[in-house]
Amino acid sequence: MKFEAITIKDIAKALHLSVSTVSKALRGSHEISEETKKHVLAYANEHNYKPNPIAQSLKRGLSKSIGVIVCNIDNNFFSAVINGIESVARQKDYNVIITQSQESYEREIANSEHLSSRSVDGLIISLSAETKRVDHLIKLHDKGLPMVFFDRITDEIATHKVIADNFKGAYEGTRHLVQQGFRRIAHITSSSSLSITLERLEGYKKALADAGLTFEEKYIKLCPHGGMIKEETQQALTELLQMKDRPDAIFTASDRLSTTTLSLLRKMQIEVPQQIALVGFTNSISADIFHPSLTAVVQPALEMGQLATDLLIQLIEAKRPVTEFQKRVLDTELQIRDSSLRAK
Amino acid sequence: MKFEAITIKDIAKALHLSVSTVSKALRGSHEISEETKKHVLAYANEHNYKPNPIAQSLKRGLSKSIGVIVCNIDNNFFSAVINGIESVARQKDYNVIITQSQESYEREIANSEHLSSRSVDGLIISLSAETKRVDHLIKLHDKGLPMVFFDRITDEIATHKVIADNFKGAYEGTRHLVQQGFRRIAHITSSSSLSITLERLEGYKKALADAGLTFEEKYIKLCPHGGMIKEETQQALTELLQMKDRPDAIFTASDRLSTTTLSLLRKMQIEVPQQIALVGFTNSISADIFHPSLTAVVQPALEMGQLATDLLIQLIEAKRPVTEFQKRVLDTELQIRDSSLRAK
DNA sequence: TTTTTTTACGAAAACGTTTGCGCGAAGAAC
DNA sequence: GTTCTTCGCGCAAACGTTTTCGTAAAAAAA
Structure with missing residues (x-):
């Protein structure tokens, strides 16, 4: 079951030329006469010649493919990012190999090693929620594998990074709740080891501070698996709801956490926003048809993917070795809908 | 910026052996003495030797990668399928290269050619909504490129296929609406050239017939781009709503169509299910938090991806050439929620 | 001891490219 | 008429493997 294609050799034989002549003719070398080039090109087109990319890769030492590691593709934010990655990569004739860590540290290590041994030319990564150490990536980076981080980044590797303005996004989301009159605003977020968790937490704190509200540790609930484990979110939510001074609003820090929280609240028959308001980070294309429609901090996912890919291909x-690295911070957008509106 | 790795040559040099000896030792050939094998293995492990997959591909003529063409990754059904594809592929040590047709015939052709020239070992495809002719795929298939179709399949190529039981899914969805007392049930569906469109339409018709309702052509609205173009859905919906004997229920045939329809109805301030009921094919993980929660015909997307990948790798x-092909039909599930319930 | 077999390894070709170099022929410069 | 360029092309090595075949030396059989 092999798929046979025409090679340079075949062309050479057919045209009574040498392999090298054909190769050069195809690449338009000045060493070859116009006439010969024309012949070769004509024959190649006619027989639909396509250079074997594997042979080219072997020769050049570049595979023209990039690896992607995200926690989960089945998620509006990441699928949109991948959309962006794919569009730029395709345009620049790179292949994209996608892998999922499923928020597991083990799988992230396995994937990164597998991809590098598969000789991708570079890596685009968003860290898993479980990841606390990045030695596995440092090792690859030190060996010279270009990489770009997005969303969940690390300070320990000097390279390009692309993130949304998590601080500002969280600040605006929280401030909006404050402005709506909510006072006991809880924050359900991911693993504390993630960069986004910290940044969003800071934005949340600052919005409270600016409004003269005191920050209360008890209103912060961490879900170490970023919502991948529903029970974790359930637990967090239950704890919040059982408090004496139970929160009157929740700010969720990720796509999965937002939808899960809304779903759980609905199951518990808790009215949103009447009994508790909700603002979430999410890129769900259906946020407008949720019940209630969900006020969302939306990240420019497509652009993030495109930018990350551009930067990676630059690398x-x-x-010559690149020594100046960019940390690009893209704006978020607050889409205000029903879930956060104070009942009149 | 190249990523350098240790090769067989390096091992050979270090151990004063020939390249061929090292190669055989690594593969455990009986031609090599136990002692030498031990040395080689030890050295290889110590220096973390990984065979260069590109060189192996060139030699073997197999790339250990499979190409995927779907219309859109940013879609709960397809991302779940890809999830399934990826899990099986990874387990069998294949790489997955994902491309999107965006429902465009042109892009489907470009992608299939690009993938085959990228020497993937096989293809997993779901046809684009625009695709009416599959010559481009026949060409590749005839040349010996193994392929498996899923969801949107074609009869024109003899190979394995994986689909959900679209007839039964549509039948059950429609019958449910009938049982709830709805009588004028419209059907918004995709391009008529897609296999799923026909199958679902048949299920819909049969359910009507079995209930003694007459099928009316005017209640069928086609969206040739499968919901990718919002205006198309808008147009279809508007036409339905302006009818004299306007439908009292809608059955939508795809993920995107379902969410778009619900979103539009909401924008038009039409109450679901009071003014019009809705049942849709969808794999949205958030169908339960829609307003109203959406009654859904759910496809076993993950399993479909896994099965398709299993079949492809078998091919x-x-x-020896495979001549017996399977058409695997997987069961759908009807999840009944509020959007289809007759008000008391 | 001679012949045969076995063992353990190396040489080389092959996969399809790319590329530095050499070389003969034609033309230009002297 | 000799030397120097330039042109157009082919040779061969290289990328990292795998695999066929050949062959020394050692072991076994005669």
Whole structure:
């Protein structure tokens, strides 16, 4: 079951030329006469010649493919990012190999090693919720594998990074709740080891501070698996709801946490926003048809993917070692809907 | 910026052996003495030797990668399928290269050619909504490229296929609406060239017939781009709503169509299910938090992806040409929620 | 001791490219 | 008429493997 294609050799034989002549003719080398080039090109087109990318990769030492590690593709934020990655990669003739860590540290290590041994030319990564140490990535980076981080990034590796303005997004989301008159605002977020968790927490705190509200540790609930385990979110939510001074609003820090929280509240028959208001980070395309429609901090996911890919390809194709790295921070957008509106 | 790794040559040099000896030792050949094998293995492990997959591919003529063409990754059904594909592929040590047709015939052609020239060992495809002819795929299939179709399949290529039981799914969805007392049930569906469109339409018709309701052509609205173009859905919906004997229920045939329809109805301030009921094919993980929660025909997306991948790898690794092909039909599940319930 | 077999390894070709170099022929410069 | 360029092309090595075949030396059989 092999798929046979025409090779340079076949062309050479057919045209009574040498392999090298054909190769050069195809690449338009000045060493070859116009006439010969024309012949070769014509024959190649006619027989639909496509260079074997594997042979080219072997020769050039570049595979023209990039690896992607995200926690989960089945998620509006990440699928949109991948959409962006794919569009830029395709345009620049790179292949994209996608892998999922499922928020597992083990799988992230396995995937990164598998991808590098599969000789991808570079890596685009968003860290898993379980990841606390990045030695596995440092090792690869030190060996010269270009990488770009997005969303969940690390300070321990000097390279390009692309994130949304998590601080500002969280600040605006929280401030909006404050402005609506909510006072006991809880925050359900991911693993404390993630960069986004910290940044969003800071934005949340600052919004409280600016409004003269005191920050209360008890209103912060961590879900170490970022919502992948429903029970974790359930537990967090239950604890919040059983408090004496139970929160009157919740600010959730990720896509999965937001939808899960809303779903759980609905199951518990708790009215949103009447009994408790909700603002969430989410890129769900259906936030407007949720019950209630969900006020969302939306990240520019597509752009993040595109930008990350652009930066990675820059790194890959750089002639000389790159030493200046960018940390690009893209704006978020607050989409206000019913879930956060104070009942009149 | 190249990523350097240890090769067989390096091992050979270090151990004063020939390249061929090292290669055989690594593969455990009986031609090599136990002692030498031990040395080589030890050295290889110590220096973390990984065979260069590109060189192996070139040699073997197999790339250990499979290509995927779906219309859109940013869609709960397809991302779940890809989830399934990825899990099986990874387990069998295949790479997955994902491409999107965005429901465009042109892009489907471009992607299929790009993937085959990228020498994937096989293809997993769900046809785009625009696709009416599959010559581009026939060409590749005839050349010996193994492929498996899922969801949107074609009869014109003899190979394995994986689909959900679209007829039964549509039948049950429609019958449920009938049982709830709805009589004028419209059907918004995709391009008429898609297999799923026909199958679902048949299920819909049969359910009407079995209930003694007459099928009316005017209640069928096609969206040739499968919901990718919002205006198309808008148009279809508007036409339905302006009828004299306007439908009292809608059955939507795809993920995107379902969410878009619900969103539009909401925007038009039409109460679901009071003014019009809704049942949709969808794999949205959030169907339960929609307003109203959406009655859904759910496809076993993950299983479909896994099964398709299993079948494809069987084809790829088959010793002799395969002539018996399977068409696997997986069960759908009807999840009844508020959007289809007759008000008391 | 001679012949045969076995063992353990190396040489080389192959996969399909790319590329530095060499070389003969034609033309230009002297 | 000799030397120097330039042109157009082919040779061969290289990328990292795998695999066929050949072959020394050691072991076994005669």
